[in-house]
Amino acid sequence: MDIVVLCKFVPDLVEDLEIDASTHLLDRNFLRLMPNELDDHALEEALLLKERHGGTVTVVTVDAGDVDEALYTAAAKGADRVVKIVGEGLDQGLSSQRLAALFAQAAGEWPHDLILTGTQAVDDLDGFAGALVAARLGMPYVGYVTKVASENGAVVARKEYPGGLNADIEIVGQAVLGIQSAEKPPRYVVTSKVMAAMKSVTIEEFEAGDAQADLELPITGMAVPQSAAHAEMIVGSVTEVAEKLAKLLRERGLVA
């Protein structure tokens, strides 16, 4: 089974997010980017499938700055090919629609029985790229997937519903799957292996075509939510906070 995994670089949410005063959008200039967490799960599921059924895993990302290390890490984990889509202005963030257009135009470059994406990226607004890619390529899409199996020539995707319920969906032919979590926590790879990959693996560069999103969503602005109902903050040292909290819980009858 040949699998392509799409990996997106998204803002690290531990950092402060600033709004650009002129565009009213997220200021991407000093943003620390990291791989979208679910994409790590998508890669893990792809590697598990390769271990079980053979085939290849190709990781494709868009050049958003410091992506090389993540690509070498993917190679060290077992990806056969690592690809960076390069082109003008791609580091300013890419809408899901544009990514889908770019990727669909190039998909023939990479063998794929399955395309795995994250179900959703943390900074998504204008559509889920996996579903959009599927629609453009005329392939079925199933998201919220927590396990992928190959049974008698068909793919079975385990889809997650609320409350711990899952459903198995069988898919005939090629498909795009949005991964919610891999069957196992994503593997860890030691730094020495990543270093070795840096020496032996070539990151393929692929020139982005002129594919444009035809259906951009008009975002007029972003803001940090100002909640009226902000929590009452308990201040002080850890000991003081613990004391005040214990008192609060006792007053509320929550401590026996």
Next chain:
Amino acid sequence: MCGDICVVVETLRGQVAEITYVMLAAGRQLAQGLKTKLTAVLLGQGVQKLADTLGAADRVAVLEHPALAEFNPDAYLTALAAVFAGRTPRVILCGHTAMGTDLACGLARRLKLPVATSCRTFAIEGPDATFAALTCGGKLIAAGRLPDPSCVATVMAGGYKADAGKVAKTPPIETLPVPAGLDAVRTRFKQYIEPPAGDVDIAKQPILVSVGRGVQNKDNIALAEELAKALGGVVSGSRPVIDQVWLPSTRLVGKSGKQVKPKLYLALGISGAPEHAEGMRDAELIVAINRDEKAPIFGFAHFGAAVDVLELIPALTARVKQA
């Protein structure tokens, strides 16, 4: 349906899902503001009787076929694309859920429409309909226009009360013709896998000590267990904690896990992403501990403290035990 606000009804195992009522509440507001009708589109097999529960809509369009008996992504998409083809609804609302997100983009693509995801609220501003969406784990709100003449939007829980979408009225029903292609879809529902049984039901616990990625590693779960024991509660967690197998999946709180409403929800090292909030924001008392003063959880917790959880947990356990 031309110009209507259309809600794609979600059902699971013969029951209308709560998100449908959230969408109906949102759709009602949009329909009123734009002076148009609200149509609920109900797909399934043997589901027409559910139309009674969709009284918030001006009418219910029903499409029944055996391939739609359980959620089947390709079949639902094929059916919906046929239902909306050539009709130009003003807005098609899908749930920002396991089902809705499988449909929204494919539908948009087939109808050549833009799509707005993660919408929480809508508003009418002059001639425009606008949306506000939560993004970046709830750290930002993005606002935009719902493009006309038509677009698709996915609706998250949290912006509208489901009760506002529940109206005891039987709306007129329109039966839709079965479109071609439903017998030749490429996905098939095989079976449900039931949630694992045997663990405590966190939805029934009055006190939850809930841990997030901020607890750093599996070993620290023991600290939370000890605090939970002192408080007479149990430990639950956010998605990363479950995905790392620090806790079993039965302990997951949120969109994909359990909806909980305990007397006390102690959120330890949880950022308060919308998917987590969905499962716990109705708790009677939410106390959040998070190093990051700007963590979204402080926007809806009742009490908070910006300290290190790993230091706080043992200190609090000791104080609670002193009682």
